[in-house]
Amino acid sequence: MKVLKFGGTSVGSIENIRAVLEIVKKSHAAGERPIVVLSAMAGVTNLLTRLATDASEGKDFVEGLKDMESRHFSVVKQLIAVKRQNPVFTKLKIYLNELEDLLQGVFNLRELSLQSKDLIVSYGERCSVLLVSKIAEQYFPEVAFADTTKLIQTDSHFGSAHVNQAASEQSIRMYVADNESKLLFFTGFIAANEQGRVTTLGRGGSDYTAAIIGSALGAEAIEIWTDVDGMLTADPRIVKKAFSLPVLSYTEAMELSYFGAKVIYPPTMIPAFLKKIPIVIRNTFNPEFPGTVIQHDSGKTTLPIKGISSIPAISVLNVMGGGMVGRTGFSGRLFTMLAREQINVVLITQSSSEHSITFAVHPDDAKRAKALIENEFELELQANKLSEPEIEENLSVLAIVGENMKQTPGMSGKLFHALGRNGINVRAIAQGSSEYNISVIIGRDDLAKALNAVHDAFFANLNKTLHVFNVGTGNIGATLFRQIREQHSFLLDNNDIEIKIVGISNSRKMLFDVDGIALDSWQTQLHESGEQADLAVFVSRMKQMNLPNCVFVDNTASEQPIRYYEGIFQSNISVVTCNKIANSGPYEQYRLLRDTARRHGVDFFYETNVGAGLPIVGVLRDLMMSGDRIVCIEAILSGTISYIFNNFTGDSSFYDVVKRAQELGYTEPDPRDDLRGTDFMRKMLILARDAGYPLEPEAVQLDAILPEACINAASVDDFYRELKAADAHFDALKKKAQQENSVLRYIGKLEDGKVNITLEMVDGSHPFFALSGSDNIISFTTERYKERPLVVKGPGAGAEVTAAGVFADLVNVGA
DSSP states (O other), rough: EEEEEEOOOGSSSSSHHHHHHHHHHHHHHOOOOOEEEEEEOHHHHHHHHHHHHHTTTTTOOOHHHHHEEEEEEHHHHHHHOOHHHHHHHHHHHHHHHHHHHHHHHHHTTTOHHHHHHEEEEEEHHHHHHHHHHHHHHHTTSSEEEEEEEEEEEBBTTTOOOOOOOHHHHHHHHHHHHHTTTTTEEEOOOOOTTTOOOEOOOOOHHHHHHHHHHHHHHHHHHEEEEEEESSSSSSSSSTTTTTOOOSEEEHHHHHHHHHHOOOTGGGGGGGHHHHOOOOOOEEEEOOOTTEEEEEEEEOOOOOOOOOEEEEEEEEEEEEEEEEGGTTTTTTHHHHHHHHHHHHOEEEEEEOOOOEEEEEEEOHHHHHHHHHHHHHHHHHHHTTTTTTOOOEEEEEEEEHHHHHGGTTTTTHHHHHHHHHHHHOOOEEEEEETTTOOEEEEEEEGGGGHHHHHHHHHHHTTHHHEEEEEEEEESHHHHHHHHHHHHTTTTTHHHTTEEEEEEEEEEEEESSEEOOOOOOOSSHHHHHHHHHHHOOOOOHHHHHHHOOOSSSSEEEEEOSHHHHHHHHGHHHHHHHHEEOOOOOHOOOOOOOOHHHHHHHHTOOOOOEEHHHHHSSSOHHHHHHHHHHTOOOOEEEEOOOOHHHHHHHOOOTTTTHHHHHHHHHTTTTOSSSTTTHHHHHHHHHHHHHHHHHTTTTOOOGGGGGOSSSSHHHHHHHHHHHHHHHHHHHHHHHHHHHHHHHHHHTTTEEEEEETTTTTEEEEEEEETTTTTTTTOOOTTEEEEEEEEESSSSSSEEEEESSSSHHHHHHHHHHHHHHHH
């Protein structure tokens, strides 16, 4: 025998009722002898509650009754054969007339007791079960409508009555035995006290009804049919990656349910737990999915936790004072008083000094709890032994749950690292000695961000999502988007990382999409749907979206974004940049940005500042971190200058080589922007700073390549005329190098804390001698690499390699 319980959504429409009957037919055909428990139609209980309140306030309730009648009559007309309809209409009309009389009585008295309210809302279940049972009569030989107000006995705690389990189980067993051959449809949620007054079982009461019936009959399983695929790892409305759990223990399910998972009502599990009856959570609209089995033991699992649950709205009260220290019975007095006044305490934490107690209650109870504490401890407050109780509002509870947490090191560390990494402040912490649950109180605005961050941290089999906000859509930005699109599947399969571009801005337009901007049509979307660009607004919106694992990518060469870096770090957002300005400006700025990023536990990656896609900054960082000591760094870090001197051989004049470099696109429109060496100087300065030297830009000794007349020429044409005139100067340098079997190289050198960039002649023993094309090269001489320096060589410019460097930095943030 199985008990099948269907919620309000499952009987909320004609299509859904058909789905329910198909499930019942399948169970019946399989010989499972189903017992069916039904809730009121979706929204009806809320409607009846509202009508009762309206009536007590003297407001009209007739239109609401008509709406309820229309919904039920519409189902009769479409799902019951015409010749069978009249008896159903008659019975429904009797219920509705009784309901109208009750509401009229409340209206006349202007009073709504809990007893009256329970009686009024009971008609939702009565109408629903009557209706579905009459539809079922068309498909099954014998069907009976079972009113649980005649079977389940409770006390007189109206609104949330306590069940007399023994008496109820006896009545249920007798009723089922008397109707053994029939398919039984029971009303959920409703019961009656010893005097026969209708009571309700509280939130989730239909689940509870199913468990009581299952316990009474020793069912092989209790199936709770709802609108989700079982118990999920988190709320799927907030955490898109949440997935269904195949098995949970009763304890795990209770912990998740108490902390906000609304799939199942916690008391439901008690009757099943006592009889060790499995509870199965199934989806009415996906009946082939196996759902979640809740049983005595969840068995072995590789999951570190089973789920992340939350209570969105909570208030915290802080009780502090020296009068609490060593005072026996203070906590008992406090919580006994709150229990006596029916205030539910969700979470408690106390300092080891006993100087303060913090506890969480539902927001509706906070002010009343504060007033009760002030009244209970009036003398202590007057004597200044206690401080005035404080209320903190706009908070939420997040809880991680799982049997695997028990005696597993690192669970708390992983939780708090995920929260801290995303800038989420923890107000209070509680962990039971059973180690099934770690709960934290956080700001309500951070809840969605926290749930997603913690979910990513604990479920490593899922992909970690980086939410990227990119400024700059030139060659590098556009190439980066293409590379991310092309590598999307590879990253998912091999790195467990998904990169979502959720914000794009250039100097004209900006665009946001929390679900990710499609990278095969971003130009069209930005042009057609983008709003006017404003960098301050872009950064502000990024912070307001408050997404987990957030990265700001600066693909510009502008000073404007640099102003926002510090504030971005302070919002616990990482920065990846190919913009050299931040790290090559004043040393104070360089130090401030690094320290701010470190203090807030986020990344500041700028590999492309020095060698585009070449791993130079990372290599230097690794050498430093491993304890190696830098003796000397030599480098050629300008692709343009590298190309010019690599091709300044044979009969070619310096003028010809520079002209050809410009024609090939290796130089800026004005070649002097490259040949001045300013960009090279910035790169060497960044390397020196990363090596530990607090240098200012003016401390770099930069020797000129060009004669003064070339540098000071009024135009590009004048520059080329002066360069032609200087052929003799450059030819003399080339001939001297050839005579010494050397080549000319413009080399930056860091040694003894000083940086010089000079034009040198190097022979065949030097690692830079054989450089070709526009390649960059760098040589690290360290204590460990003294005899044979560590050399990195390759393309140091171009959109492809620079975008690839930015891409690699992004992946490193994800790692």
